[in-house]
Amino acid sequence: MxxxxxxxxxxxxxxxxxxxxxxxxxxxxxxxxxxxxxxxxxxxxxxxxxxxxxxxxxxxxxxxxxxxxxxxxxxxxxxxxxxxxxxxxxxxxxxxxxxxxxxxxxxxxxxxxxxxxxxxxxxxxxxxxMPELPFKKAIADNDPGLACVEFLCKACETSLTATAIRYSSLTSDGIAALSSSGDTIDWCFMSDGLKQAKGLSWVRKGTPVPAGTVTARFNAEPGNVATGQRDAGKGQLNDWVGGDRPYRVTEEVVGLGQYGRTLTILTCKDLSLRAEAEEPDDDEDALIESWTPRFRP
CATH class of the missing domain: 1.10.10 (Arc Repressor Mutant, subunit A)
Incomplete structure (x- = not known):
């Protein structure tokens, strides 16, 4: 049929x-x-x-x-x-x-x-x-961000773009992988961790690259893309996807050469779903208290 x-x-x-x-x-x-x-x-x-x-x-x-x-x-x-x-x-x-x-x-x-x-x-x-189980294990063994994508890219012998997309779907960390051409976003994939941010909006194809971001400055120089240059800096997740509260992100950018596009990886440590993710500082004392063993006299 x-x-x-x-x-x-x-x-x-x-x-x-x-x-x-x-x-x-x-x-x-x-x-x-x-x-x-x-x-x-x-x-x-x-x-x-x-x-x-x-x-x-x-x-x-x-x-x-x-x-x-x-x-x-x-x-x-x-x-x-x-x-x-x-x-x-x-x-x-x-x-x-x-x-x-x-x-x-x-x-x-x-x-x-x-x-x-x-x-x-x-x-x-x-x-x-990029088989799911070994791919997830490799993610867990590496710190989040572009370095993890590049490690997986080499291990799987896959393109940086395909690896970044697969990474965003399988990681527990707060990750967004974006592709852009000039001042326009081609696509954006967000991890489940990143989707915890309340009020965020989906980034659609054709959305402008936010002004003032590392990616915007990087793409303003076409030679950066053609020669595979890279850059990194700090930014705000809200500039990209909105949301009800501000989140800091690390923005890592790499030019994809003859593809004519830029790959951007946004990493937000405050939106991780990793089991070992740290609790907020104001909850630390309560966490210690809850795990303190108590013995009868």
Missing amino acids: TRKPGPARRSLAEAAASSVLRQMKIGGLWVDPEAIAASKGIAVKAKPDTAAGVSGMLIKVGDDFGIMYATHIPSRGFQRFSISHELGHYFIEGHPEALLTTGVHQSRAGFVSGDPFEQEADYFAAALL
Whole structure:
């Protein structure tokens, strides 16, 4: 049965990826998507002349499948994500029937498309390349912020952007990951910890980068983005998402080179959900008192 159009089914896509990992008996942090493709008899080849904006293709000829991935972006992390995105179209329920009516489907991976099929394949790719349990353990072993994203990026061999998005969805810390181009925000993902802030508003695509922020100053110099420069400073969460009370954040910014975008990581220590998060100072005495053992005389 052909699937009817509708919103992206994130939970289904991620469950499909988890099922593949279980079937392949993969339990570590690094995953080889080409080995997964080979296990299903799917040929994977590079395509150097892919059309602009196309990250890859899923091809079906008779009963045989093939994947071609773009190389115009030299990032190995992006290429691995593109291959995994095509595997998503292969494994997710309803995708082959809906997308391969002509035998060829061109994809736009990397959370840049509003099409629900493309979004589902992106969710699949993220869950496949950054498995939840080992990914969460690595988060717990590192301090929050851009350094954690970069550690996970290297360990999983994924792009900085995809890693930041996955990090924001699985961390217990107060984190927001944002992408911007010039003075405009492309997307924003917020962690559950950050969502504790009362009265915050969702940052939509096309929202202006707040004036006076580290990101705004950084993006004002195009060379910063093109050459992969970075900067950091202190700021206010409210400048980005509003809210009923002020929260301090650390704002870390890095230019993404030829992508033409900037990645911003906001970290708010006061909104962490980590079990070991410190209690507010005015509650410290009460906490000590509640845990003081009492013995009968």
